[in-house]
Amino acid sequence: MTAQGFIATKEHRRFVEFADAVCRQHGIGICFGQAGIGKTLSARRCANWHKAENLLEQWGPRDRFRLSDLCRTGPGTQRLLHPAVPTSPQQIHAELGHISTRVSICVDQHLEKIDKKTGPPGSIGMHVELLIIDESGRLSATALELLRDRYNRDNIALILIGMPGIKKWFGRYAQLYSRVGFAHEYRPLAQEELNFVLERRWHKLGQTLDPEDFTEAQAIAAVARITRGNFRLIDRLFTQVERATKINELSTITDDVIEAARSTLVIGIS
Missing domain, CATH: 3.40.50 (Rossmann fold)
Structure with missing residues (x-):
């Protein structure tokens, strides 16, 4: 961040x-x-x-x-x-x-x-x-x-x-x-902290994150799988998510949006 x-x-x-x-x-x-x-x-x-x-x-x-x-x-x-x-x-x-x-x-x-x-x-x-x-x-x-x-x-x-x-x-x-x-x-983000960070990411994009919603729960799971709690990857990933939502005028962040954003990144975590 x-x-x-x-x-x-x-x-x-x-x-x-x-x-x-x-x-x-x-x-x-x-x-x-x-x-x-x-x-x-x-x-x-x-x-x-x-x-x-x-x-x-x-x-x-x-x-x-x-x-x-x-x-x-x-x-x-x-x-x-x-x-x-x-x-x-x-x-x-x-x-x-x-x-x-x-x-x-x-x-x-x-x-x-x-x-x-x-x-x-x-x-x-x-x-x-x-x-x-x-x-x-x-x-x-x-x-x-x-x-x-x-x-x-x-x-x-x-x-x-x-x-x-x-x-x-x-x-x-x-x-x-x-x-x-x-x-x-120094350890990566645990799941609860990841949810806390993602709530603010959703808010920055003008949306509200509801972990109880199945679509958004899938999106959270996709972020957790791709980034494994890595701050830098979350930053990079959501730069592309913001770009994708604006271009396509999307009102919901789904796991498909997350995967599309991920496809534009070169990701490597040891």
């Missing part, structure tokens, strides 16, 4: 609880799950990245309203880093230093620790509590060692997100893996 249409599912709440536990313990956590099930979206929401990204990436005027979006209830904040391909250790080191400084400036300014006329003090407090690394399977051994060193030196909590095989892959790096204290599996 997009940031604008974000739905707080049970899996998202479990991820937030996992992130809070890692943060409280200043530990290292691993989150893994199939592609497209919502790991990145949960991480971005947990880090308030949907509000903070533009403020930090497009460095410019920072009014109090925008700063309050970035800052959490305490002086700390969270950082989400999505590595590019390829991402060298030098790039990671530079980006971490760059963005951490910006976060700290924003938090200090929000807490009125910076004189607006003279600028930031010589020593800026580092307020980053939790570093979230998405698609961490892209990182090299040297890059992982850099993150481990940062974790040791700064006492910063760290979450590494990746595919299901990430635990086994990290097991090859004993110095890092021995410090991992939390592991969280």
Whole structure:
């Protein structure tokens, strides 16, 4: 789901609880799950990245309203880093230093620790509590060692997100893996949550979903079979469903409509 249409599912709440536990313990956590099930979206929401990204990436005027979006209830904040391909250790080191400084400036300014006329003090407090690394399977051994060193030196909590095989892959790096204290599996949507999400999808298309109606129950079953609770596939599938209903002026979403939408997609779930 997009940031604008974000739905707080049970899996998202479990991820937030996992992130809070890692943060409280200043530990290292691993989150893994199939592609497209919502790991990145949960991480971005947990880090308030949907509000903070533009403020930090497009460095410019920072009014109090925008700063309050970035800052959490305490002086700390969270950082989400999505590595590019390829991402060298030098790039990671530079980006971490760059963005951490910006976060700290924003938090200090929000807490009125910076004189607006003279600028930031010589020593800026580092307020980053939790570093979230998405698609961490892209990182090299040297890059992982850099993150481990940062974790040791700064006492910063760290979450590494990746595919299901990430635990086994990290097991090859004993110095890092021995410090991992939390592991969280991000699971696909269960049937009840799928129904909850689909109700909103039907509503977005100007229709009302009634699971007790046989035709719509068939449509729900078709979506469940095709997507297997995968957020990304649901998004892609309903983009095509919306197109099909508009072109054909349909007032009901049937399993035939779902199958027609599915036929336009390239679908592959491990």
